[in-house]
Amino acid sequence: MDITAPRGTNDILPPESLKWQYIEDTARDILKRYNYQEIRTPIFEETQLFQRGIGEATDIVEKEMYTFDDKGGRSITLRPEGTAAVVRSFLENKIYGQAQPTKYYYFGPMFRYERPQSGRYRQFHQLGVEVLGTDSPVLDAEVILLGLQILAELGLADLEVLINSVGCPECRTEYREQLRDYFAANLEDMCSDCQSRYDRNPLRILDCKSKECQQHLEGAPEIYDSLCTECSEHFDQVKNHLDELAVDYTIDPALVRGLDYYTKTAFEIVYTGLGAQDTIFGGGRYDGLAEEIGQREIPGIGFAMGIERIILALEEQEVELSLTVDLDLFIITIGEAAQKTAFKYLAKLREAGCRVEMDYLDRSVKGQMKCADRTNAQYSIILGENELEAGVATIRNMQSGEQQEIELHNLVSEMESRT
Numbered sequence: 364m365d366i367t368a369p370r371g372t373n374d375i376l377p378p379e380s381l382k383w384q385y386i387e388d389t390a391r392d393i394l395k396r397y398n399y400q401e402i403r404t405p406i407f408e409e410t411q412l413f414q415r416g417i418g419e420a421t422d423i424v425e426k427e428m429y430t431f432d433d434k435g436g437r438s439i440t441l442r443p444e445g446t447a448a449v450v451r452s453f454l455e456n457k458i459y460g461q462a463q464p465t466k467y468y469y470f471g472p473m474f475r476y477e478r479p480q481s482g483r484y485r486q487f488h489q490l491g492v493e494v495l496g497t498d499s500p501v502l503d504a505e506v507i508l509l510g511l512q513i514l515a516e517l518g519l520a521d522l523e524v525l526i527n528s529v530g531c532p533e534c535r536t537e538y539r540e541q542l543r544d545y546f547a548a549n550l551e552d553m554c555s556d557c558q559s560r561y562d563r564n565p566l567r568i569l570d571c572k573s574k575e576c577q578q579h580l581e582g583a584p585e586i587y588d589s590l591c592t593e594c595s596e597h598f599d600q601v602k603n604h605l606d607e608l609a610v611d612y613t614i615d616p617a618l619v620r621g622l623d624y625y626t627k628t629a630f631e632i633v634y635t636g637l638g639a640q641d642t643i644f645g646g647g648r649y650d651g652l653a654e655e656i657g658q659r660e661i662p663g664i665g666f667a668m669g670i671e672r673i674i675l676a677l678e679e680q681e682v683e684l685s686l687t688v689d690l691d692l693f694i695i696t697i698g699e700a701a702q703k704t705a706f707k708y709l710a711k712l713r714e715a716g717c718r719v720e721m722d723y724l725d726r727s728v729k730g731q732m733k734c735a736d737r738t739n740a741q742y743s744i745i746l747g748e749n750e751l752e753a754g755v756a757t758i759r760n761m762q763s764g765e766q767q768e769i770e771l772h773n774l775v776s777e778m779e780s781r782t
């Protein structure tokens with residue numbers, strides 16, 4: 364076949380899809396405990412939402428968006444992330460008129476035209492949370508704790524929490540000048556990306572991974588001296604809350620994140636076992652985003668974690684998830700009449716909550732036994748002409764080999780009592 368899935372996309376097949384369900388179920392359970400509710404926004408949005416929200420000078424907006432004109436001539440973009448759309452929805456639906464804060468979460472595919480490699484895809488999936496309507500540093504600590512708890516309950520260990528403050532537009536104006544002064548002398552030796560970042564967004568230079576820039580990054584001024592009193596106090600309080608929760612973290616002055624909307628707290632949770640793409644989740648505060656999108660001052664904070672990266676980390680750490688798909692009962696049939704009867708029993712058993720299956724391919728009894736084995740059925744039962752006539756059949760425990768004769772009309776209650 365010459366048609367394949369587009370580059371950078373993945374099919375999620377069973378049994379792999381069970382892992383996805385397990386991750387989602389675990390996360391939903393924890394999100395409920397933290398009082399977050401699900402929001403679902405469209406997969407595509409007007410392009411200008413991301414241009415204004417994420418920032419024109421970011422890699423995402425400059426190089427990575429899937430943007431096209433629809434048949435009505437509107438510029439549409441497949442969402443590269445979830446935050447801008449959540450804020451758009453919050454404003455459009457006037458949720459700010461309700462009691463605050465609003466705590467949302469979302470799961471879903473995101474799209475970025477990146478160079479695919481392990482842990483980096485063009486369609487990938489995020490679990491994100493966004494808290495709108497409060498600038499309390501308690502929430503900064505809460506979202507970090509929430510993310511860590513999800514990963515811990517999935518069984519992941521050895522995670523590193525990196526935090527920073529990127530200040531507000533006022534603090535950054537001063538800091539940008541300091542960075543420009545510092546990098547000016549070596550700009551010619553730096554990579555072309557950093558040369559263009561120098562004018563437009565010198566903070567991003569701090570995040571540069573290219574070899575030629577590394578030596579110039581050491582000794583760069585840190586933002587902390589430029590933080591205004593409010594941002595500085597806010598950062599102190601976030602750190603205090605994390606200390607009180609006994610969360611281990613490292614302050615990383617070079618953590619600037621790739622989206623322009625961040626203010627004050629920025630953080631990333633890293634698992635170094637993942638190699639180059641080692642950030643499992645990242646986020647931060649975005650107190651100016653609602654104003655950028657809808658001229659309203661609404662503070663917000665959130666994070667998004669990459670589900671593919673969680674799965675890679677689980678595999679790397681050899682975490683065994685308890686994924687059960689085993690059947691309760693496999694009905695083996697001999698002949699057409701038995702097949703018909705079995706099909707009726709399947710319906711009744713499924714109504715009663717049992718996981719049951721039969722053969723649809725007219726396999727031999729031996730072949731059907733193999734199917735029962737392959738599906739890890741706990742019990743099997745053989746239905747043939749004799750059984751139908753007598754109204755009795757033998758139910759077999761597939762593990763112990765124990766057998767018991769039962770009256771067929773009791774099959775549902777028998778299975779209910781056994782499962």
Ligand code: HAM
Nearest residue numbers: 444446483484487642643644645646647665666667669
């Ligand atoms: P982000 O850092 O761009 O932040 O992405 C968050 C996470 O999504 C990453 O840490 C990574 O796990 C995953 N991810 C990103 N790009 C890819 C990719 N190409 N392939 C696989 N996984 C990827 C945001 O998206 C912000 N909206 C997070 C946020 C929410 N900030 C505040 N609220």
